[in-house]
Amino acid sequence: MKFTLLFLVPLVLFTSCVKDDFVADTVDPSLRIDQAVDTLAINTEFRFTALYLNNIGTAEEVSILWQSSATDIISIDLSGLAQALQVGSTIITATFNDGNQLVQDSIEVHVGEETVIVNSDRSGVIATTSSYLLRGDFTLSAVGNGLELSIADNYRASTALPGLYVYLSNNPNTIANAYEIGPVTTFSGAHSYTIPAAGINDYNYVLYFCRPFNVKVGDGEIQ
Amino acid sequence: MKHTLLVFTLLTLFTTTLQAGGPWPQARGKAYLKLSEWWTVFDQHYTDAGLLDPNVTTGIFNTTFYAEYGVTNRFTTIINAPLFSRNYVNNLRSSTTGELIQSGDAVNSLGDIDLGIKYGLTKPGSRFPVAATLILGLPTGRSVAGIQDNLQTGDGEFNQILQVETGTSFRLGKKVNSYASVYLGANNRSNGFSEELRYGVEWGFGLMDQRLWLIGRLNSVESFKNGETAATVTSTSIFANNTEFSGVGLEAAYYIKGRWGISASVAGAFRGEIIAAAPAYSVGVFYDLNKTN
Numbered sequence: 001m002k003f004t005l006l007f008l009v010p011l012v013l014f015t016s017c018v019k020d021d022f023v024a025d026t027v028d029p030s031l032r033i034d035q036a037v038d039t040l041a042i043n044t045e046f047r048f049t050a051l052y053l054n055n056i057g058t059a060e061e062v063s064i065l066w067q068s069s070a071t072d073i074i075s076i077d078l079s080g081l082a083q084a085l086q087v088g089s090t091i092i093t094a095t096f097n098d099g100n101q102l103v104q105d106s107i108e109v110h111v112g113e114e115t116v117i118v119n120s121d122r123s124g125v126i127a128t129t130s131s132y133l134l135r136g137d138f139t140l141s142a143v144g145n146g147l148e149l150s151i152a153d154n155y156r157a158s159t160a161l162p163g164l165y166v167y168l169s170n171n172p173n174t175i176a177n178a179y180e181i182g183p184v185t186t187f188s189g190a191h192s193y194t195i196p197a198a199g200i201n202d203y204n205y206v207l208y209f210c211r212p213f214n215v216k217v218g219d220g221e222i223q
Numbered sequence: 224m225k226h227t228l229l230v231f232t233l234l235t236l237f238t239t240t241l242q243a244g245g246p247w248p249q250a251r252g253k254a255y256l257k258l259s260e261w262w263t264v265f266d267q268h269y270t271d272a273g274l275l276d277p278n279v280t281t282g283i284f285n286t287t288f289y290a291e292y293g294v295t296n297r298f299t300t301i302i303n304a305p306l307f308s309r310n311y312v313n314n315l316r317s318s319t320t321g322e323l324i325q326s327g328d329a330v331n332s333l334g335d336i337d338l339g340i341k342y343g344l345t346k347p348g349s350r351f352p353v354a355a356t357l358i359l360g361l362p363t364g365r366s367v368a369g370i371q372d373n374l375q376t377g378d379g380e381f382n383q384i385l386q387v388e389t390g391t392s393f394r395l396g397k398k399v400n401s402y403a404s405v406y407l408g409a410n411n412r413s414n415g416f417s418e419e420l421r422y423g424v425e426w427g428f429g430l431m432d433q434r435l436w437l438i439g440r441l442n443s444v445e446s447f448k449n450g451e452t453a454a455t456v457t458s459t460s461i462f463a464n465n466t467e468f469s470g471v472g473l474e475a476a477y478y479i480k481g482r483w484g485i486s487a488s489v490a491g492a493f494r495g496e497i498i499a500a501a502p503a504y505s506v507g508v509f510y511d512l513n514k515t516n
């Protein structure tokens with residue numbers, strides 16, 4: 001009897017197998033025109049491109065339909081190559097049908113004497129999505145071929161979280177396919193991160209995750 | 224976060240057995256031995272704000288040998304040794320595509336061993352005995368393991384717990400023996416961990432001619448919060464620090480025949496900071512030399 005019990009005790013170990021947890025990571029698909037073009041110089045060409053993100057925020061190569069609302073101002077072919085024909089304004093639209101819905105993005109483009117591309121900063125507010133302290137404003141700027149993520153002086157983060165990492169992502173619910181900026185080493189006040197070789201419009205979220213246990217702590221949508 | 228260490232705190236407090244609880248050293252030459260399986264699986268934890276947050280499912284399983292031996296009537300040696308400790312985290316998959324986002328992982332090894340001595344400050348047979356216990360926590364487990372460095376079978380630090388216990392035994396009615404005890408202790412920790420204050424109460428009573436013992440425990444750990452945090456260490460250590468909690472535990476121990484018996488227990492924190500929020504269970508077989516065979 002006692003020996004049977006001795007053998008039964010370790011059998012509990014068989015319930016200790018690695019299983020699966022699931023994260024709700026569905027997001028709305030989106031299409032984003034990459035170039036922040038304000039004006040095209042008359043009688044010039046310009047190649048537009050767009051980034052399609054699927055229902056988990058992962059980029060996919062798709063066939064995009066390009067359209068101009070005023071084809072006499074700017075004409076554009078199926079590859080996104082635009083011709084600036086005469087002075088005026090038009091709406092350039094990129095469309096993709098993912099089988100369930102039409103996903104679109106549009107920008108207003110003018111034709112004038114010179115080409116103007118606006119490299120404006122983007123910004124947002126970091127907020128906790130957990131019970132841990134996390135807040136602060138941020139600005140994302142294009143610097144050379146990369147980016148600088150500047151966190152404002154009103155930033156505060158809980159120091160109970162070693163293993164806290166910051167990411168750029170297109171899915172606010174998971175770090176899958178996210179760009180890992182690095183470990184958080186500053187827990188209050190202004191600081192910045194340098195991100196090499198990334199475009200200003202490549203990502204839509206700043207994410208904070210406890211990396212070892214894949215727990216989301218907070219996020220900030222990049223406006 | 225550092226969930227596995229949270230679990231070790233529970234392990235230390237809730238694996239005390241019928242004989243180890245309280246200010247009663249073993250009689251000279253007497254012993255109490257126990258082999259048990261202790262485990263907890265949790266998918267949420269108490270944060271530093273004392274609120275509940277989710278985490279990837281994590282489990283700890285310990286096969287532990289526990290023993291007390293009376294060197295003299297007032298001096299007892301104690302060992303608590305997790306001979307086999309397993310820690311795992313689940314895979315993380317996309318609920319949209321089913322694809323693997325982060326692989327789960329597991330580590331198996333010897334756990335942290337505790338060595339202790341209990342000394343009766345009062346003479347055996349005192350109406351209100353008082354004892355002092357010193358426990359040395361040896362870092363014999365693995366403090367960092369796994370691909371993500373997020374697994375542990377030990378906390379990686381040498382700590383010393385000194386506690387004082389007192390209690391009394393009494394009868395409930397004509398046939399039921401009972402006892403109650405309280406303890407107060409301090410845990411001195413190394414490696415940047417905060418010191419802790421520990422206290423608790425225990426009440427047990429014997430039924431069926433003292434063959435079935437039912438025990439209730441209330442334990443608390445308060446952190447002095449004087450150790451390192453993520454703001455003061457540069458490494459992204461996974462060790463939990465500044466853990467606090469209050470928890471309850473229930474144990475049933477049954478003498479099957481002679482000195483042999485079986486036990487089962489459950490314990491959990493009802494409030495806490497940086498600690499697992501799930502019950503811990505234990506089943507075991509014990510051999511009590513205090514009983515006649």
